[in-house]
Amino acid sequence: MQITDTAAIVTGGASGLGGATARALAAEGATVFALDLPSAVEAAAPVEGVRFVAADVRSAEQVQAAVDAATGSGLPLRVAVNCAGVADAGRILSRKGVHDLELFRKVIEINLIGTFNVMRLAAEAMAATDPLAEGHRGVVVNTASVAAFEGQVGQAAYSASKGGVAGMTLPAARDLASLGVRVMTIAPGILSTPMMAGITPEFREKLESNLQFPKRMGHPEDYARLVLSIIEQDYLNGETIRLDGALRMPPR
Secondary structure, eight states: OTTOEEEEEEEEETTHHHHHHHHHHTTTOOEEEEEOOOOHHHHHOOOEEEEEOOOOOTTTTHHHHHHHHTTTTTOEEEEEEOOOOOOOOOOOTTTEEOHHHHHHHHHHHHIIHHHHHHHHHHHHHHHHHHOGGGGGOEEEEEEEGGGGSSOOOHHHHHHHHHHHHTTTTTHHHHHGGGGGGEEEEEOOOSSSGGGGTTOOHHHHHHHHTTTOOSOOOBHHHHHHHHHHHHHHHHTTSSEEEEEEOOOOOOOO
């Protein structure tokens, strides 16, 4: 599916994976609506072809307003990429006490329910577009994590949320197949995003020691290139792709 002269929605689009993806799509000729929280949007540097929209992925009203802005651009909405997420950690039971239920709920609401919220509303808009060759109308790319499969100590909430994203990939693809909308998921390993900015050099070295090849953290641009490949390869559908350098996470 072509990217030029289409509208695209990217959540978490002000930085990290979302920022790299927004820039990559814009460079290919898309008009990108990059959704993020107001503070992130205010701090984002201008990018040609990218329109920053303040929105919380948990809000049906705010996401619908962003979808309406994309469809109102005069271009067909063909792409939605879900990168917004949080990685709050905590053991189920520790010296500090039992895991905070509201923290667990927050991670699920942003990572899983937020992803579903954007997917359902973007898919509705895609379904209203004129079909391309073979009936293609659009593609949704969601973001899971290797933690969906090998969650570490303290990642119960994060792994549950990302496991949910991976788990709904195939049923979502089946739900939307008759409408010509594909659904794919990327499960990144260790990527150098703002989430990783605060780690110590020692911890970084420990993480990288578990990688097979290449022996480095991934870059947001690695993720963005995979998104472009998924969009362009029309036969990819209903699958989760690991982007991890053959990483298998240890317990801690």
